Amino acid sequence: MPKARLLHSPEIVEVLEISATKGTARIVRQGFVQEVPLIELVVEEDTASSPPPAQTPLVGEAEVYLDPALNEQKVWLIVQHGLTVPAFYGVYIRAGKDPLWAPLLGQLVHPGQLLRREIPLASYPLPWQVHIQRVLAPESPLPIPPPLGENTLPVRIAQLLRGRLTLPFTKPTASSPPPQREKAAKATSFEGSDPAPTPPPTQIDLHVEKLAPHLLGAPSDAIFSYQKQEMARYLLACYTYGYEQVVVIHGIGEKRLYQALVDFCREQGW
Numbered sequence: 279m280p281k282a283r284l285l286h287s288p289e290i291v292e293v294l295e296i297s298a299t300k301g302t303a304r305i306v307r308q309g310f311v312q313e314v315p316l317i318e319l320v321v322e323e324d325t326a327s328s329p330p331p332a333q334t335p336l337v338g339e340a341e342v343y344l345d346p347a348l349n350e351q352k353v354w355l356i357v358q359h360g361l362t363v364p365a366f367y368g369v370y371i372r373a374g375k376d377p378l379w380a381p382l383l384g385q386l387v388h389p390g391q392l393l394r395r396e397i398p399l400a401s402y403p404l405p406w407q408v409h410i411q412r413v414l415a416p417e418s419p420l421p422i423p424p425p426l427g428e429n430t431l432p433v434r435i436a437q438l439l440r441g442r443l444t445l446p447f448t449k450p451t452a453s454s455p456p457p458q459r460e461k462a463a464k465a466t467s468f469e470g471s472d473p474a475p476t477p478p479p480t481q482i483d484l485h486v487e488k489l490a491p492h493l494l495g496a497p498s499d500a501i502f503s504y505q506k507q508e509m510a511r512y513l514l515a516c517y518t519y520g521y522e523q524v525v526v527i528h529g530i531g532e533k534r535l536y537q538a539l540v541d542f543c544r545e546q547g548w
Contacts, residue, residue, distance in 0.1 A: 282305065291305040292305060340365070341358045342358075343444045344442065346443075351399045352398045355396075356392070359390070359391050365386070366385070366411075366415055370408070371402055372406065372407040373401075373402035373406050380402070406432070406433040408433055411427070412428070413425075427448070435546065482509070482526055484529070506535070510542055517548075
């Protein structure tokens with residue numbers, strides 16, 4: 279069971295569960311189970327493992343990730359610093375069609391510290407470009423300056439729908455060219471994703487008798503909700519496969535499906 283120290287007390291407690299979405303942790307303190315905010319906990323380092331040499335630049339032993347809470351219309355930016363030396367983290371975001379980069383985080387983070395920043399979707403509409411930076415800040419002298427770890431990544435709702443999204447650092451070299459934007463299939467891939475077994479068709483018919491005959495006779499709101507869900511799933515799959523054009527048959531009626539299609543494409547930046 280992991281151990282942690284309370285921020286304003288030297289007391290060591292046992293951590294039962296951590297909820298990144300709620301920003302709380304369930305701990306055992308003096309024999310009683312309590313729920314406390316994550317910001318009041320400092321994770322204890324594992325003393326059994328030997329720390330790496332201070333003069334060695336460390337890359338990839340800390341995590342920066344996005345934890346979506348889409349039902350609450352927000353995404354949590356999480357920085358979990360597991361290195362043995364402090365580091366300065368910078369995170370910047372370019373949301374929607376905004377040409378400017380907005381700072382989300384710029385802070386010195388100490389070993390074992392966990393930071394959380396809320397990203398409200400109302401203020402930062404998807405899709406995003408997220409730029410992350412990290413530079414170590416050791417207390418002892420080094421033979422060379424510590425390198426800057428950084429990366430710029432596209433973030434779309436298709437990735438967030440699948441859960442936690444890790445933002446990895448890359449270590450640039452002088453001989454390597456700047457990364458170029460590749461096709462959508464590569465830009466939207468991330469660790470742990472599984473490609474679809476077969477490409478989707480280039481056309482979808484959203485009429486209920488074609489899409490879901492089992493829903494004939496169901497309430498109109500239930501049918502509309504199902505049509506929107508299948509439409510979004512289909513369009514995201516087509517985007518993942520790099521389709522440049524598809525056909526969506528939505529009918530005439532009250533034009534609710536048409537408006538839902540337009541709104542969805544606008545949210546994706548298509």
